[in-house]
Amino acid sequence: MWKIIVRRVLVMIPQLFVLSLIVFIMAKQMPGDPFTGLITPETDPNRIEELRQLSGFYDPWYVQYYNWMTNAFQGDFGQSYTYKVAVSNLIGERAFNTFWLAFVSTILVYVIAIPLGVLAGRYQERIMDKTIVLYSFISYAIPTFVLGLIFLFVFGYQLQWFPTSGTVSIHAERGTFEYVWSKFHHLLLPAITYAVLGTTGIIQYLRTEIIDAKMQDYVKTARSKGIPMNKVYSRHIFRNSLLPIAAFLGFTITGLLGGSIFIETIFGFPGMGQLFVSSIGSRDYSVITALVLLYGFLALLGGLLSDIIMSIVDPRIRID
Amino acid sequence: MNKLLSVKQLRISFRIRDTFYAAVDNVSLSLHKNEILAIVGESGCGKSTLATSIVGLHHTNHTKVEGEILYRQQNLVQFSENQFNKLRGNTIGFIFQDPLSALNPLMRIGEQIAEGMIYHARLNKTERADRVLQLLEQVGIPDPPRVVRQFPHQLSGGMRQRVMIAIALANKPEIIIADEPTTALDVTIQAQILDLLKELQAETQTGIILITHDLGVVAEVADRVAVMYAGQVVEEAPVEILFGSPKHPYTRSLLKSIPQANEKQGKLEVIHGIVPSLMKLPREGCRFAPRIPWIDDSAHEKEPVLHEVEPGHFVRCTCWRHFDFQEEVQLT
Ligand SMILES: Nc1ncnc2c1ncn2[C@@H]1O[C@H](COP(=O)(O)OP(=O)(O)O)[C@@H](O)[C@H]1O
Ligand SMILES: [Mg+2]
Numbered sequence: 001m002w003k004i005i006v007r008r009v010l011v012m013i014p015q016l017f018v019l020s021l022i023v024f025i026m027a028k029q030m031p032g033d034p035f036t037g038l039i040t041p042e043t044d045p046n047r048i049e050e051l052r053q054l055s056g057f058y059d060p061w062y063v064q065y066y067n068w069m070t071n072a073f074q075g076d077f078g079q080s081y082t083y084k085v086a087v088s089n090l091i092g093e094r095a096f097n098t099f100w101l102a103f104v105s106t107i108l109v110y111v112i113a114i115p116l117g118v119l120a121g122r123y124q125e126r127i128m129d130k131t132i133v134l135y136s137f138i139s140y141a142i143p144t145f146v147l148g149l150i151f152l153f154v155f156g157y158q159l160q161w162f163p164t165s166g167t168v169s170i171h172a173e174r175g176t177f178e179y180v181w182s183k184f185h186h187l188l189l190p191a192i193t194y195a196v197l198g199t200t201g202i203i204q205y206l207r208t209e210i211i212d213a214k215m216q217d218y219v220k221t222a223r224s225k226g227i228p229m230n231k232v233y234s235r236h237i238f239r240n241s242l243l244p245i246a247a248f249l250g251f252t253i254t255g256l257l258g259g260s261i262f263i264e265t266i267f268g269f270p271g272m273g274q275l276f277v278s279s280i281g282s283r284d285y286s287v288i289t290a291l292v293l294l295y296g297f298l299a300l301l302g303g304l305l306s307d308i309i310m311s312i313v314d315p316r317i318r319i320d
Numbered sequence: 321m322n323k324l325l326s327v328k329q330l331r332i333s334f335r336i337r338d339t340f341y342a343a344v345d346n347v348s349l350s351l352h353k354n355e356i357l358a359i360v361g362e363s364g365c366g367k368s369t370l371a372t373s374i375v376g377l378h379h380t381n382h383t384k385v386e387g388e389i390l391y392r393q394q395n396l397v398q399f400s401e402n403q404f405n406k407l408r409g410n411t412i413g414f415i416f417q418d419p420l421s422a423l424n425p426l427m428r429i430g431e432q433i434a435e436g437m438i439y440h441a442r443l444n445k446t447e448r449a450d451r452v453l454q455l456l457e458q459v460g461i462p463d464p465p466r467v468v469r470q471f472p473h474q475l476s477g478g479m480r481q482r483v484m485i486a487i488a489l490a491n492k493p494e495i496i497i498a499d500e501p502t503t504a505l506d507v508t509i510q511a512q513i514l515d516l517l518k519e520l521q522a523e524t525q526t527g528i529i530l531i532t533h534d535l536g537v538v539a540e541v542a543d544r545v546a547v548m549y550a551g552q553v554v555e556e557a558p559v560e561i562l563f564g565s566p567k568h569p570y571t572r573s574l575l576k577s578i579p580q581a582n583e584k585q586g587k588l589e590v591i592h593g594i595v596p597s598l599m600k601l602p603r604e605g606c607r608f609a610p611r612i613p614w615i616d617d618s619a620h621e622k623e624p625v626l627h628e629v630e631p632g633h634f635v636r637c638t639c640w641r642h643f644d645f646q647e648e649v650q651l652t
């Protein structure tokens with residue numbers, strides 16, 4: 001297993017290289033330079049030119065790329081044009097919020113999708129299945145912002161079950177239980193919204209897996225042993241169908257990070273997604289570049305996570 | 321005679337677009353204690369259909385089974401899934417064609433063998449584990465303690481089929497149904513598996529229904545043979561008689577198609593065509609007639625039945641009396 005993981009991590013190196021190169025080229029095409037974030041209307045133009053010379057603005061591209069990468073590795077993505085603070089500081093706290101949102105959403109997605117997918121697959125073509133498939137199509141068709149606004153209106157404003165923006169109550173003190181609870185309470189409604197909309201893929205996939213598994217020869221073998229049908233399902237069909245779902249986990253998390261862009265904007269949740277949208281609005285290129293790089297990296301990481309999970313749960317991969 | 325199982329006028333039909341088509345039509349067979357009955361025929365003849373529905377493994381919602389399957393004075397045709405579960409893996413074992421797909425890829429070998437015992441044998445966990453080791457030993461698998469912890473993909477094809485046999489044997493069945501147990505294996509491994517089956521059969525007095533399309537396999541292990549064509553039994557006889565004096569044109573062409581090592585001339589006499597698909601099956605007259613068009617219509621019976629041409633030897637239709645091969649294919 002370790003061999004596979006090491007091999008898989010090695011594969012990521014060229015992927016990362018290509019990703020960083022693309023982002024670098026993109027960044028170079030953008031207007032501005034590393035000092036745009038420092039410039040104020042009072043800055044002397046000669047001083048800017050001087051800084052440019054110093055920082056290697058006129059160096060060959062590969063030197064620039066090298067410097068850019070070394071800085072990025074150290075978490076230095078330059079200054080935000082808009083906020084006039086280090087990009088890494090700006091992203092830090094928000095990445096943390098987004099991470100927890102994605103984490104809770106993922107759990108909810110699986111909690112909803114697994115039982116529904118299993119039931120749909122088992123009772124294929126029956127009322128149960130048709131209802132679940134209908135739900136999954138409707139949830140797929142509803143745009144995030146529509147459901148988000150509905151939930152916000154009903155559960156936030158009307159019923160007042162959940163706070164309507166932010167990540168934590170201003171009255172809560174850091175380190176107390178109330179603080180943690182308040183954080184959780186704030187991200188619950190966005191997470192539920194995401195989960196309700198994000199289950200389609202897993203439901204459909206699991207349903208197909210189960211319908212497919214039912215036709216497999218080993219299921220016939222299991223039946224030929226005289227095992228009750230319920231046990232055939234739990235010991236053979238579900239077990240084998242859930243396996244690829246486990247591998248979905250990595251991609252689900254990645255998808256969530258992207259999907260959180262809408263959710264965070266609607267729920268006024270200060271995370272990476274919201275920052276991304278507002279940076280595009282204010283043309284804060286250094287932040288955009290850093291976020292694109294980060295999203296790309298997380299996507300690769302999601303793939304890695306999926307493959308590692310697969311190698312842990314599937315003995316056919318585990319061995320060789 | 322000691323009849324274990326008898327099938328009477330069995331018809332098994334599949335629903336295709338709201339019409340039922342019989343894939344097994346009017347089949348009557350019986351299996352005796354301590355006997356290997358081979359069912360032979362080209363692919364698509366209905367052999368697997370027959371085998372699976374004997375133990376109720378067919379898809380009940382688009383399959384119709386009519387007739388009788390008598391076992392222990394009960395008609396299995398009327399059995400529910402629960403009733404079948406008391407027999408399957410218990411007194412009737414089943415071996416499938418492809419041991420790779422027939423074993424659960426994610427379950428350890430030991431667990432797969434022990435599974436059937438949970439529901440049929442009154443054994444506790446350690447007794448089951450002992451029995452698993454004993455079974456693996458019995459089917460000739462080296463180092464059983466290691467193999468129980470392995471997964472199917474770690475074993476060779478022959479070893480996997482031995483595991484399948486161990487699964488079938490787990491509760492000491494009185495009947496084993498083996499559907500093409502050697503088809504997916506290499507030739508040398510095939511012989512080993514057949515030897516094993518024969519050995520186990522002699523040891524345990526089990527009745528075995530062995531399904532195959534390979535007459536070589538039949539010659540090696542069977543006591544009695546039923547030849548199937550297009551859902552019907554066209555000839556049935558003890559093995560020596562079938563190979564000694566085959567009657568039905570289909571049987572004869574199957575025998576002819578086995579390449580003989582001692583034949584000097586490269587002349588191979590074959591009958592063209594394939595088994596017609598389910599929907600195109602001729603339902604009236606001799607089903608083999610379209611493949612031997614040079615035989616006059618009058619040679620066939622209107623409604624061909626099985627005739628007992630000598631004790632224990634049955635042949636369908638009368639065309640065999642007039643049949644001869646056409647010399648048409650010349651191979652050099
Ligand atoms: N589930 C099914 N639905 C419809 N037709 C089937 C089904 N299973 C088998 N058949 C058809 O029944 C015929 C007999 O098939 P089968 O019993 O598998 O033959 P064999 O095992 O002798 O190769 C074939 O024409 C096959 O296409
Ligand atoms: Mg078959």
